Every structure is written in C-alpha cells, then in structure tokens.
Amino acid sequence: GGERLSLLPDGTLNIAEVTPGDEGSYLCNSTLQDNSTFLAQVRLRNLTTSISPASALSNGTLFVSRGSDVSFNCSTSSGSSRELAWAFRGAAASNGSLVSTSGPWLVFRIAAIQPGDQGLYVCSSLDNITQQEVEANRHPECMWTPVQDPSHALFNCTWPGTYPTPRLSWVEHREDRTYASEMTDNLSLLLNRSSLSDGQKLTCVARHVALAPETGKSCTLTIRPPFPDGEPLAMAQEGASITLTCTEATSAPPANTTWRKGLQQEDVTPGLKYTLSEDGPVLRLTIRNVSKGDEGVYFCRSENLLGVRELEVYLTVRTSSAYTGVIIGIFVAAVIVASPIVLAKSLYSNRHRVCLGNMSRKEDRGDVMNLVESDEEPVFQDAVPRLPPLTNGHQTTLVQIHRIPSSTLSPRRCCVEFVHF
Structure with a gap:
C-alpha cells in the first residue's frame, strides 16, 4: 500500500x-x-x-x-x-x-x-x-616488524578486507592486560624489553559486528630468547678454505645474528678474506686461504629483546710440517711392526744351516756312518781324509761311497760315509 x-x-x-x-x-x-x-x-x-x-x-x-x-x-x-x-x-x-x-x-x-x-x-x-566477505574461519594475522633499536619490538596485527571496520586489541594472553585497542584493520604495538619475558604470550583479538561477541578471532605471538647452534670445533689445512655454520631458529622476535672474531669480538667484514651468507635461519662464515693467523675463537652472536646468546667455535689450522711429522710417525710404526715378521721369515728359510752349524760347534771331529748290507759280512772301513776348512767359515759335509771287493759268489756291498767338518 x-x-x-x-x-x-x-x-x-x-x-x-x-x-x-x-x-x-x-x-x-x-x-x-x-x-x-x-x-x-x-x-x-x-x-x-x-x-x-x-x-x-x-x-x-x-x-x-x-x-x-x-x-x-x-x-x-x-x-x-x-x-x-x-x-x-x-x-x-x-x-x-x-x-x-x-x-x-x-x-x-x-x-x-x-x-x-x-x-x-x-x-x-x-x-x-x-x-566484503567475512568468513567464519578467518582470523587476524600477527607478525613482527623490525626496528632499529634492538631494545624494542614492534608487534603488528592486521585483518585486511573486513567491513565494517573491526576492533583490534593487543592483550596479554587470556586478556589479563590490554595494551592497545582501536577500531581499525591494522594495529601496531611497540614494547621495550623491560615489559617482556621468556615464554610470554601476546594476543591480538579481533571483534566484528558480523560475529557473535563471544566468537572473536585472534592470533598469538610467543616471546622466546635466541639459541645459536653449531659445531664448537673446526679444523682446516693452511692455504685451504673453511666454512663455519651457525643456526638460530628459535628466537621470537627474530634475533639479529652476526659472526665475530677473537676474544675482543671484532666484527667480521665481508671481502676477499671473509664471505657471509644467509639461508633462512642458517648463517655461514667462509674463510678463504686460511693461515695460522686465522686460528682462534669465533663467536656466532644472536641478540633479541630477551638478551644475547653466543656460540663459540674454535678454529685449528694445521701446517704442512705437521702433516710431515704424522707421515714419519706412521712410517716408523710400520717398520717396527714389520721387522719381527721379516726376521722370522729369514730364520725359517735358513733353518738347516742354523741347525748344522750348531752341531759342528759341539763336535769338531769327523763323523763316520757305515752302511752295510748284512751284519754277517765284515765291515769295510777306510779313513776319510779331512778337507781343509773353507774360507767362509761354514761347515762342510763330505759324502764318500766305497765299493767292497767280494767274491763272485757273494753280492756286492757298498759303504756310504758322511763326514761333517
């Protein structure tokens, strides 16, 4: 109507x-x-x-x-x-x-x-x-924003694409304390280290007219100190290159990680000698043409709001003379191990000379061994002339074979004499 x-x-x-x-x-x-x-x-x-x-x-x-x-x-x-x-x-x-x-x-x-x-x-x-469209499963986004002063951190909460404008609030976990609250889709919060502690949680709560009051969306950031991790010992040969690696992936807000040299922790300046590379949470320091002057302690230093943590890496540089001493030591050890083997093998291959030589020292006279074919026959025995001693001092064995005259009716007999000198 x-x-x-x-x-x-x-x-x-x-x-x-x-x-x-x-x-x-x-x-x-x-x-x-x-x-x-x-x-x-x-x-x-x-x-x-x-x-x-x-x-x-x-x-x-x-x-x-x-x-x-x-x-x-x-x-x-x-x-x-x-x-x-x-x-x-x-x-x-x-x-x-x-x-x-x-x-x-x-x-x-x-x-x-x-x-x-x-x-x-x-x-x-x-x-x-x-x-705009407000989805039931969407929530605001929490993130860190880097600042120049390491004693402060900037926390940022955004809920883009929402209409009408939502209300964003930065609160202590479980809303025990409210730091900031505003009708906006982007809310930042700057805090110093005195108000933060390890394990502390900061939550951004978003309220919207399209959502029930008790169903506010939220995101949370947890504060963590840095913890650089890596190998504490490194070794390089003089003239070569070596890379020292440090990983820091636990800090929140993200820590500022750098490499420093010596007990005075001098800054490492990238150049022909040093190269710094970063791959996510991994920070690498490459040292070219290593010399004895590069030997010593290096520090991987990480700092965020909660303090400073350091990884100490000690670099040892080996010179060529050190490797020569190692080679000589290995050679001497090999000689000591091989000598008994060579001596045993030499004795085994000359065992008959050693045995015969011992027998000749015990008895200097000539030994005669008679072989006969029958005990009933008379023994033919003849003197064996002694040979003159050899110039090399070795004992000599003389073997003589004698035929024994016999009748035509009896078999022939022989005698073998071994004479040792």
Missing part, C-alpha cells in the same frame, strides 16, 4: 518517491550457505538536477520548445567514490544510458530537440562504499 520501501526477491531495495529524508547509508547483510556473511553498503545521496531552457507544468512536468537546444545538468555533494549517469526512458528505440562520468557533476546536451526526444530523463548516482 502506502509503504515507500519494498524488498524485491532478488535482494533489491526499492524506494518510491525519494525525499531528502531518505539520504543516508543502507547496509545489506546476508548469511550464505558456507556460514560466511556477505556485507554491502550503499549510500543514498540527494542529487541536484536542472534542465534549461524549460518550463514546468502544474504537475511538475517540464516542457521545451521544438528545435531548441536543451542542457541537462546533474551534480552531487557525495564525498565518496561515485558514478553519475543520465538515462532515458521513452518511446524511442534508444532507451538506456545516455552518458556517464565518475566526477561530481555531469552535463548532457540535445541540439534541436524533436518530439521523439520526449520521455523520462533520470540522473542516478551509484555510491558503492565497499563490498
């Missing part, structure tokens, strides 16, 4: 006989099947229009003279993003948009107007403030 506002099945809001009192923002809120909420806001503005030259009838209809040039002016004071358009609805086949612009005013002209130009001319302004 008399209601000027009506909602159409497609979600369109129809306002009949618009008046200045209808100006304002209209919010569309719709819950989808996936539990997400669709939000859209349209701001209705009062437009100012003028058509000249034109005269008004009592019912508000404007009329102009045939053949005259007519100007259509439209403007708005809306401060938001807008689009102005003149549209025509009449009997002519050219119904639709005539002209549009993104500025605050729009002018449209018709030269030598004719009866076919009769109809309804509408100026419209479209102000789409925003159109």
